[in-house]
Amino acid sequence: MDALVLEGISKNFGALAALTNVNMRVQVGEVVGLIGPNGAGKTTLFNIVTGFTKPDRGRVKLFGEDVTGLQPHQIAARGVARTFQIVKPFFGMTVYETVLVGAYLREKDEDNARQRAEVAMKLTGVYHLRNRYARELNTPQLKLVELARSLATQPKLLMLDEIVAGLTPAEVDAMTALVKRIRDEMGVTVLLVEHVMRFVMNISDRVVVLNYGEVIAEGSPSEVSSNLKVIEAYLGGKSGS
């Protein structure tokens, strides 16, 4: 069963082709890494899946349903949660309130929502910060809170946009363990965008490489890291001969 299928997705910003005929699928239970140089179109692809950006061409399918053109809250209702590359905190809210917003997606009853929020905060290790305001937190903490509120929505597909950027190596290892637990214990499918190779290669079942808006390679972490086109893309060279 496919969690996510992209069929022939293209998106232009004026003259710039951000994505060109992208085909991709993520199976239920997989952890898929999406990599590529700066400006390759990774975040644009996330925006298209989550309904923030409409594709010029192509279809987006979630768990077998065509969801192209739906609004983000409708995508969330279908079981997708997402963290943002540049964190989008609720500065004027406490951590607890922030995570509670996510929990209310599936728990209508306040007590259940609170319980759900507490579980998500404990799992991500931000429970001790619950009464602090987001504006008092640093970036690594904000990233964890963003993960906590995403998990509180009880997603089936979790999309992480550079969740470990700016973290220390020790924090990266902790995040690796956390994402593995989320996959194994909660059965959540994960699609992650990342530049930190140590993280992607360690955690992904499969890696998809974007360059200038096109998929140029796809395979297991070891296949991809030995792929010449990928190495060229990362070295910044346009493929020559």
Place this chain on the structure above:
Amino acid sequence: MKTYSALGAAIALAAVPFLVGLNEYYLFLVTLILLYTTIVVAWQLIGGYGGQLDLGAGAYHGLGAVVTGFLMVNYGVSGWVGLLVSGAAAAGVAFLIGYPSFRLGLKEVWYALSSLALVLILQKIFLLWTDVAGPLERYIPYAEFDPVFMRAGTKIFYYYITAALLASTFLIVSRIRRSKTGLYLISIRENEEAAEMLGVDVRRYKLQALMIYSFIAAVTGGIYASMVGFYHPTLFDSWISIQTATLAIVGGLGHLLGPPIVSIILLTVQEYLRITLGAVIIGLHQVIFGIILVVIIMFKPDGLGPLIDSLARRFPASVRR
């Protein structure tokens, strides 16, 4: 502790008419102050929690006055029914305006301006629509005391209606604040995209907040028309829009106690200045009132809400000990 504060507030509200010596003119002024304060409290929903700088209060207030007044004058309909009908009419207008605005993603100054335009547009419409309003004042039939028709010769009648409206508005708003809807509205204010990604239907919640607030603003207009005994298109007053947003901001965006307390105090000061200085140099009271607002915002950019909240927290604690 909460019940004591609520009881205290209720007793204070009930006692005001006697504190002003049952003087009709003062009763009129304190009723006016409470009416405007009610709008400020209701505005919290869209402005303080939802984060939209709405300047449509004058439109909804005016609509309440005109619709309630029209029904009383032309059909002899009870003011109570008029309040409900005009509230529903205002919520309907809010829907018609809010739906496309939020769909188009109008925000910040653009939303503020378009909501302010509503005040002017409705005023023009009712000036031209002589079957309903027109340029002449329309007088509501006099009754010495007719509670069913919602008309009385003494202002104390309107004072208690307004005090009850303010108290219920405060209760409704504080209840919403603690509910899922309140939390959702605040998340929209803090970051729309993040809220949306957590499943918050941003447009729907903004619309809901706008409609509840506009309903209450219309009810204040209906009470006003019945109290003064006439209605006129100048009751679509952009000053009310600006006063509402200003008092809510000075009182502290999203704070529960700050806005009503600050509104009551500052509106009292404003009326005092108007009575004492307004006749000396026309408009002087507005200048001084403006200076007071500027000074507060210079020293307390977040408004007086945080200060009032911390005082409110400290006070009961020291009493308890």
